[in-house]
Amino acid sequence: MEPIPNEILLRPRFRQSLQKSKELALDNFIQAEKKPYILKRIDDHIIIKFNNQQAHLWSPQLHLEFIEEDASSCEVHGLFGPSPPVWTFFMFLHFGVATLFIVLGIWAYTNISLERAYGLQLGLMIMMVVLWIVLYIFGRLGKRKGRPQMHELHSFMQKALK
Secondary structure (H helix, E strand, C coil): CCCCCCCCCCCCEEEEEECCCHHHHHHHHHHCCCCCEEEEEECCEEEEEECCCCCCCCCEEEEEEEEEEECCEEEEEEEEEECHHHHHHHHHHHHHHHHHHHHHHHHHHHHHHCCCCCHHHHHHHHHHHHHHHHHHHHHHHHHHHHHHHHHHHHHHHHHHHC
């Protein structure tokens, strides 16, 4: 497996082949020293996140899926991402800003067609663009704050799989 690059993608993914059975790899996680992590196992999936004392708003989590190739090997598919409530909230905000932008655009077009004043609508559309940029910057800052914990999760995964 290649190391995680310094530039973290939005939701980085990776694959790693293991020369051990799927059940043995899953058992390695269950028996691993879990402090300060919380592990949840659901069938062939393991979700690793930080406990409440270590977690902050931008703490990432690692979702691992173990896929059996044959009796003595498996492949791990990993996905880093923000906690589901944070991800859902950010997507809701982005969707809301985009929806308002479209509604204001329709309203502005209607006023232009009717030869009415449309400065308010254009001003609000510009505010939506600025708000989207602020949300983007806020998300990038949060991702930067969560980067060290993402590397910790990756190290924990590597240690548990050895």
